[in-house]
Amino acid sequence: MNPVFLLTTPPGKGAIAVVTLYAERPAEIVQAFFCPKSGRTLDSYAPGEIVYGTIFEEDVLVCPVSPNEMEIHCHGSLAAVARLRGFLTEQGAREITRDEWIDRKDDLKTENQKRAFKALLNAETEKVAAILLDQVNGAYENALARGEDPARWDAVARHLTEPWKVVMVGRPNVGKSSLFNRILGFPRAIVFEQAGTTRDILREKTILDGWLVELVDTAGLHLAQDEIEIEGIRRARAEIERADLILWLRDASEPNEDAGESQFPPEKNVLTVWNKADLAAPGALSALSDSEIAVSALHETGISELLDRIVRALVPEEPAPGTGMRL
Ligand SMILES: Nc1nc2c(ncn2[C@@H]2O[C@H](COP(=O)(O)OP(=O)(O)O)[C@@H](O)[C@H]2O)c(=O)[nH]1
Ligand SMILES: [Mg+2]
Incomplete structure (x- = not known):
């Protein structure tokens, strides 16, 4: 076993840097430059014991983790880490990357x-x-062994690392930006009574019920004259192509008004959101279908129901603990 070491904490990123050394006898390497305050030799310590000492003037903690693994906790500055790196390299240890470290881990089969x-x-x-920890512990392989098909969780698996994309479209002034801000919980987009306020795409990451979501506010879809708006609409269409869910905003105070473009690609998941429910005529919103919901971005009504509907549209079935997924 050739000695190698990993910078577990990137230098300069924290008060403490942790460097892990893997070797046949790590104590032999570390005691070349580390002095325990106790005066005992480093190899007299058992795994799990913490050894306080110094590397020249600097305070350091050394932790024998297992017979072949030793952690060194030193000051997190670039200079302190560079010096420790130098000592380890002089002793014949080679630095490895996180990817190489993972490839070497023999508990990951x-x-x-x-x-x-x-x-x-x-x-x-x-x-x-x-969910990821389940997969580290072999949930996917166990599911295969039980004859299950983890492919049905592929979309969920992909979105453990890449957010679900939820795109808001609709005519100018229906309240897309107001609702965008409401969902995010802070005033990210400019809201204004004049149509055409949002001309570019705004995107913001958020978490809904523990799932990663990228919420996208667009310029809306409508016939525009000015070139900036036309480009904004072209961009909105490109977002629609990549959407996991489209929130199609309609104005509840003008339900019969032309809703703008509603020709979404047939495979797309679309939730119709009747905004400005506070201005709706009595009874106008009484017969909504399963793919419709009424809210008021301004008065904050229907928002938590909307969030539930978004989550259920993205992840119709919550995976049970231990569900196998292909990453
Ligand atoms: N009464 C009412 N007004 C709203 C509601 N949501 C947005 N508005 C108003 O509608 C106007 C346009 O809103 P905005 O979010 O900029 O619409 P966008 O063009 O679709 O992004 C603003 O004056 C908002 O205050 C709502 O639920 N009820
Ligand atoms: Mg807007």
Whole structure:
């Protein structure tokens, strides 16, 4: 086993840097430059014990993790890490990347487990982390062994690392930007009573029920004269092509008004959102279908129901713990 080491924490990114050394006898390498304060030799410490000491003047903690693995916790500055790197290299240890480290991990047997582990290191929500951890522990291989077909979870699996795309379209002034801000919970987009306020695409990442979502506000779809608006509409169409869900906003105060373009690609998931429900005529919203919902972005009514509907449209069935997914 040739000695190698990994910078677990990128230098300069934290107060403490953690460097992990893998070797036949890691203590022999580390004691060349590390002095335990106790005066004992490093190899007299058992795995799990923490050893306080110094590398020249600098305070360091050394943790024997297992017979072949030793962590060194030093100051996180670029200079301190560069010096430690130099010492380890002088002792014949080679630095490895995170990818090489994952490839060497012998508890990760399959490519799916390795991909899950890489994704887990960057998991953004507890829900995503729990699903990825299941895959690290072999949920996908177990599902195959039970004769199940994990392919039905492919879309969910893909969106553990790449957000679901939810695109808001509709005529100018129906309240797309108001609703965009409401869902995000902060005033990201400019809202204005004049049509044509949003001309470019606005996108913002958010989390809905633990799932990663990219919410996209567009210029709307309508016949425009001015060239900037026309380009905005062209961009909105491009977003529609890539959407996992389209929120088609309609104005509940003018239900009979021409709704603008409604020819979405047939395979697309579309939820019709009647906004400005506060201005709707009595009874106008009483007979909505399963693919319609009424809200008021201004008065914040119907928003939590809308969020539930968005989540159920994206992930119709919540995966049970232990569900196998192909990454
Ligand atoms: N009464 C009412 N007004 C709204 C509602 N949502 C948005 N508005 C108003 O409609 C106008 C256009 O809103 P905006 O979000 O800019 O529409 P967009 O052009 O579709 O992005 C603004 O004056 C908003 O305050 C709502 O639910 N009820
Ligand atoms: Mg707008």
